[in-house]
Amino acid sequence: METACLVACVATIALILLSLRLSRRKLNLHPGPKPWPIIGNLNLIGPLPHRSIHTLSKEYGPLMQLQFGSFPVVVASSVEMVKAFLKTHDAVFSGRPKPAAGKYTTYNYSNITWSPYGPYFRQIRKIWAMELFSAKRLESYEYIRLEESYALYKALYESAGKVIRLKDHLADLGLNIISRMVLGKKYSEESSDKNQIVTPHEFKEMVDELFYLNGVLDIGDSIPWLRFLDLQGNIKRMKALGKKFDRFLEHILEEHIGRRKGNEGYVGKDMVDVLLQLADDPTNEVKLDRIGVKAFTQDLIAGGGESSSMTVEWAITELLKKPEIFEKATEELDRVIGRDRWVQEKDMINLPFIDAIMKETMRLHPVAPLLVPRVALEDVQIDCYDIPKGTRILTSVWTVGRDPSLWDKPDQFCPERFLGKDIDVKGQYYELLPFGSGRRMCPGYSLGIKVIQTSLANLLHGFTWKLPSNMKKEDLDMEEIWGLSTPKKIPLTAVVKPRLNLRVYSK
Numbered sequence: 218m219e220t221a222c223l224v225a226c227v228a229t230i231a232l233i234l235l236s237l238r239l240s241r242r243k244l245n246l247h248p249g250p251k252p253w254p255i256i257g258n259l260n261l262i263g264p265l266p267h268r269s270i271h272t273l274s275k276e277y278g279p280l281m282q283l284q285f286g287s288f289p290v291v292v293a294s295s296v297e298m299v300k301a302f303l304k305t306h307d308a309v310f311s312g313r314p315k316p317a318a319g320k321y322t323t324y325n326y327s328n329i330t331w332s333p334y335g336p337y338f339r340q341i342r343k344i345w346a347m348e349l350f351s352a353k354r355l356e357s358y359e360y361i362r363l364e365e366s367y368a369l370y371k372a373l374y375e376s377a378g379k380v381i382r383l384k385d386h387l388a389d390l391g392l393n394i395i396s397r398m399v400l401g402k403k404y405s406e407e408s409s410d411k412n413q414i415v416t417p418h419e420f421k422e423m424v425d426e427l428f429y430l431n432g433v434l435d436i437g438d439s440i441p442w443l444r445f446l447d448l449q450g451n452i453k454r455m456k457a458l459g460k461k462f463d464r465f466l467e468h469i470l471e472e473h474i475g476r477r478k479g480n481e482g483y484v485g486k487d488m489v490d491v492l493l494q495l496a497d498d499p500t501n502e503v504k505l506d507r508i509g510v511k512a513f514t515q516d517l518i519a520g521g522g523e524s525s526s527m528t529v530e531w532a533i534t535e536l537l538k539k540p541e542i543f544e545k546a547t548e549e550l551d552r553v554i555g556r557d558r559w560v561q562e563k564d565m566i567n568l569p570f571i572d573a574i575m576k577e578t579m580r581l582h583p584v585a586p587l588l589v590p591r592v593a594l595e596d597v598q599i600d601c602y603d604i605p606k607g608t609r610i611l612t613s614v615w616t617v618g619r620d621p622s623l624w625d626k627p628d629q630f631c632p633e634r635f636l637g638k639d640i641d642v643k644g645q646y647y648e649l650l651p652f653g654s655g656r657r658m659c660p661g662y663s664l665g666i667k668v669i670q671t672s673l674a675n676l677l678h679g680f681t682w683k684l685p686s687n688m689k690k691e692d693l694d695m696e697e698i699w700g701l702s703t704p705k706k707i708p709l710t711a712v713v714k715p716r717l718n719l720r721v722y723s724k
Contacts, residue, residue, distance in 0.1 A: 244603040247291060249273075249282035257284030259439060265699050266434055267586035267615040270294075274616050280600055286439030288314075290609045294616035296623065299654075300647045301599050302591070302610055307655035310610050311338075312592035316438045318431040321455035322462065327512035329660065330431070330589060340503045341513070344495060345660035349488055349517070355664060358398050359562065365393040365403075366672060367722055370559075370679055373713050380685050384530050384708040388421060390672060391522020399517045400469055401487035414468040415461075423465070426458050427519050432585075432701035466511040489514055520661055524584045524651075525668040527704045531582040532574055532673055534709050535630040537682060538690045542632060546570055547716075550678040559722045560674040562667055571674045573632035575666075579642060579651035581630060584702045586615035588653050614650050623648050642666065679717045685710055 250273065252258050262285075263269045270292055274281055279295030293299045302310050311334040313319075319331030329345065332338045348354070369390045373381070393403040404420040415423070435451045437444030447453055473489050485491055492513055496505040536543045549570045554560055565572065591610040598604070619627040624634065640646045643662065644654035652662035659665070676682075684690065688710075696706040 244605065245601065246289075247280045247282035247602045248277045249284075250277065252284035255286070255440065257286050257288075257439070258290075259285055259434075259436075262434065265697060265703075267613065267699070267703070270587065270611065270613055271616045271619070274613060280602065282602075285609070286436070287441060288439060288607070288609050289605065290611060291604055292611045292613055294613040295620065296617060296647045298600070299612055299614070299617060299650070302612060303647070303650075303654040306597055306599065309594055309597050310591045311656045312594045313657075314438070314590050314592050314609055316431075317435055317444065317452050318433070318455055321452065321459045322427060322430060323515065324459075324508050324512040327508055328516045329513070330516065334594065334656070337503050340501065340505075341509075342656070342660065344492075344505075344513070348491055348495065350661055350663055352663075355667070361397045362394055362562075362668065362671070365390055365397070366675065368393070369672070370675065370719060370722065373676075373680060374715055374719050377714050378712065380710050380712055382708050382710055383533060384526065384705070387526035387529055387672070388522065391526040391668065392421065392424065392518075394668060395518060395522050397487070399488040399514060401473075401489070414465050419461075423458065423461055424519055424523070426454070427462070427515075428523055428702055429698075429700040430455050430458060432699060434699075462515055463511065466514055469514065470507065470510065488517055517661070520659070523702050523704075524659075524665045525672065527584060527702055528575070528578055528582070528651075528665075528669050529673050529676065530705060530709055532578040533676065533682060533711070534693060534695070534705065535578060535581070536574070536677075537684060537709075537711065538693055539630060540690075542574070542630070543677070543682070546574060546677050550674065554678060556717060557721055559717060560671055560678055562671050565670045565674070568670075568674060569636060570632065571677070572670065573635035575669055575673060576635045576640065576642060576649060577630060577632040580618040580624070580649055582697075582703070583614045583618060583651045585651075585653070586613070586703055588612040588614060588650070589657065589701070591657060612650075612653075617648060617650075620648075679715065679719075681714045681716050683712045683714075685712060 250258055250261060253260060261269060261273060261283075270281075271294070273283075274292060274294040279293065279298045281292045281294070283290040283292060293302050313326070313331050313333060315326060316331070319326045319328075323331055326332050329338070329341045332341060369386055372386060372389075396403045404415065404417060430451060433449075433451055436448050437446075437452065444452070469489060470493070473487075473493055477485075477490075477493070485494055489510070492505070492510045495501065496507070496510055498505075536546070549568060550560070553567050554564060560568070588611070591612075593604050593606055593608045593610065595606050596604070617623070621627050625631075640649055642649055642651050644650060644652060644658045647654065652659040652665070684693070693709075694705070694707040697703040698706050
């Protein structure tokens with residue numbers, strides 16, 4: 218019996234390999250490295266996949282064919298090819314793969330990141346654009362951003378002359394802002410509330426784990442018939458994290474529903490209130506149920522702080538490597554803002570060099586260097602090559618950001634390259650797409666830009682920054698950690714001293 222099963226398995230694998238080989242003969246596929254049996258090209262992908270793909274793209278070109286286990290993958294790594302995927306054929310490539318993380322950590326693909334393209338996704342997108350991140354709603358939450366920014370600067374004042382880990386302070390800022398906007402209160406500090414469902418440390422750990430597991434290259438996602446073995450132990454972690462988040466989010470929903478009961482005049486203030494109101498709306502094309510509300514809430518919490526804290530930490534790191542750029546930034550701030558006040562959101566239009574620093578940081582250190590994978594929803598041809606339905610699409614903004622035909626000295630940090638140029642980060646300029654583009658673009662980019670710009674400007678305007686006494690700028694580590702985002706592997710440590718009076722901060 219065992220021998221018969223073994224023969225059957227071998228025969229099945231042989232048939233699969235033969236069919237793959239035949240299909241490759243029939244189709245005019247893009248150039249790429251020859252795949253190995255079963256694993257495809259996974260052997261060529263190292264612990265930092267964006268760097269591995271960048272190296273391969275140099276050899277095989279801007280449209281490259283790979284095989285990740287059972288799935289064909291096409292990588293776009295030039296402006297022309299990225300535009301073809303994200304604009305010209307955006308509708309065709311609006312699908313998503315179904316990784317284990319989407320099933321176990323985001324309510325079976327119910328969030329905006331992993332949900333399949335269709336009526337449900339279109340309704341989510343509409344809710345995010347018109348209800349959660351409208352200009353009016355973001356303006357109504359400006360007081361939260363001001364108060365939490367003040368708390369950050371106050372904490373830095375109290376740490377004057379000491380060595381700090383900047384990441385910890387920036388993570389608090391991002392999570393405090395988004396948790397107050399979404400949940401109505403913050404979870405990054407100890408509370409006297411006996412009903413507090415998670416500690417601040419657990420809350421931060423949950424968010425970090427969510428980002429890691431939703432970006433990890435899991436063997437089972439590429440070779441589905443091996444998924445049950447959980448060779449890397451990721452699925453076990455995903456299931457545990459899913460349970461933690463569900464317990465937390467159930468508590469949040471019960472709190473909000475309890476406030477609304479018996480209170481006809483109750484006016485919702487935070488985003489969970491908005492989502493619960495929308496769930497009661499009978500005119501929705503697709504009903505927003507309890508699971509959907511929890512999935513969206515999780516999305517908002519996770520995505521709201523990571524991009525801003527990561528980008529600002531990379532920016533300060535790059536500036537410490539180049540003091541002359543630091544000086545040029547503070548000169549602009551002193552000239553435009555003056556020493557008698559701090560930077561406000563409305564000032565950013567008059568600070569082109571600070572804006573250029575943000576863009577240059579996003580060029581060299583994009584939050585998602587390969588963007589979130591897409592899937593072809595139908596057969597299509599691009600540049601005379603065939604892309605069959607079901608092909609996974611990777612968009613290497615990392616490679617585009619280092620293209621010498623687009624950027625002079627592409628590996629150097631040079632914000633001046635953006636001065637006088639009409640390039641923004643809102644998805645229309647394909648040489649700079651930190652938030653993606655098209656139907657699957659990050660819907661919360663407007664909030665991210667506000668937090669990044671003002672926090673970066675005030676960290677430069679309000680403080681002086683130096684490396685610890687035993688450290689030189691050449692010693693700064695520039696390695697990343699791979700996940701759904703790519704933060705610094707070794708968090709930045711620095712000594713901070715006040716430059717402005719905190720009393721003049723406009724609250």
